Amino acid sequence: KAGVTQTPRYLIKTRGQQVTLSCSPISGHRSVSWYQQTPGQGLQFLFEYFSETQRNKGNFPGRFSGRQFSNSRSEMNVSTLELGDSALYLCASSLDRTVDEKLFFGSGTQLSVL
């Protein structure tokens, strides 16, 4: 069974640009969560989607948005990039997080904002 797939693995952008990251969950998993990981702050929750609906949202500005498609694939978008957005963005999937909390992570997208 294929794991969680995130694309691209690396991205370099400049301030003010926008970026879209993609995540394909494990087959059969319907819940997708996104986390931002930085050395100083650890893993910070961004949002969670289930059945194309945002079920939870973390404490991030509106520049961070996401969506989920009918096949459970998810994308997150960051607009008007800032230097502080440089981080590893991790996607995690689970069957249904409210029933089984085990999250399975992808390898992440390393975003560098110059």
Add this chain to the structure above:
Amino acid sequence: GQQLNQSPQSMFIQEGEDVSMNCTSSSIFNTWLWYKQDPGEGPVLLIALYKAGELTSNGRLTAQFGITRKDSFLNISASIPSDVGIYFCAGQQGNTPLVFGKGTRLSVIA
């Protein structure tokens, strides 16, 4: 918001030694999870705990869900070089998202 205090922040140990790390919270959790992250990769689930007092093993790893439901520990016995990485605890309460500790960075000296 909920916070997890994970300690120690880093450890340097000799190969073959046992390792112990823990997480504490000011809030009660229903679930505790332990993850390991290798450089350039996402965290990988090691152990999941669902009941207060539960003690679960996975090979050389043993984790316990504290009786108060506010803490958990992870032990690694007879460490080997491939144990190097960052270990994260994560807790969950109700339908809220998982909250992660800031990690324990483990270095093993051969």
